[in-house]
Amino acid sequence: MKASTCATCGGTEFGVKLQSINDSKYEFAFIQCAGCGVPVGIFEEKHVGHTLEGIIGGLRQMNERIERIEKMTAAIGRMLEGRR
Ligand SMILES: [Zn+2]
Numbered sequence: 623m624k625a626s627t628c629a630t631c632g633g634t635e636f637g638v639k640l641q642s643i644n645d646s647k648y649e650f651a652f653i654q655c656a657g658c659g660v661p662v663g664i665f666e667e668k669h670v671g672h673t674l675e676g677i678i679g680g681l682r683q684m685n686e687r688i689e690r691i692e693k694m695t696a697a698i699g700r701m702l703e704g705r706r
Pocket residue numbers: 628629630631632633655656657658659660
C-alpha cells in the first residue's frame with residue numbers, strides 16, 4: 623500500500639495535535655501534515671472506542687463481584703439450611 627501523501631505539500635509524515643474547537647465542549651485531535659500543518663483527519667481526543675473499553679472493563683468487574691456475591695449468598699443459604 624502506498625504511503626499517505628499531503629495534498630497540499632506532498633509531505634508523507636503526519637502528527638497529532640490536540641485542538642479546541644469553538645462551541646464544542648470536547649477537545650479534538652487533528653491529524654496534521656508534519657510539513658505544512660494542514661489537517662487530514664480529526665477524531666475526538668477521548669475516542670469513543672477508548673471510552674467503551676473503559677465501560678466494558680467496569681461492567682466485567684461488576685459482573686465478577688455479582689458472581690462472588692451470588693456464591694457467598696448461596697453458601698450462607700446452605701449453612702442456614704444445615705442449622706434447621
Ligand atoms: Zn503538507
